Amino acid sequence: MTNFIDDVIDGKTKLDEIDDYVEKWHNSDSHCSVSEYLGMTEEEYFLWTEDNSNLKYIVLAHKNNINIKELLKTE
Known part of the structure; x- marks a missing residue:
């Protein structure tokens, strides 16, 4: 089954279409x-x-295969 996160990474959908999912x-x-349906962790x-x-x-x-907390520390 495909999910929102994978579809965005693959260019099949856009961020603003999450409500459709x-x-x-x-x-x-x-x-x-x-959260699982969207391809996200609960966090x-x-x-x-x-x-x-x-x-x-x-x-x-997800695209860079890193933890979201680690990514947010650098932003």
């Missing part, structure tokens, strides 16, 4: 959490819900 999760019969999901501007850093962390 959340809506798909609500309408699905998926048994995973919304990353919390960071995104606290501040939407963190989304670009979450994607960047």
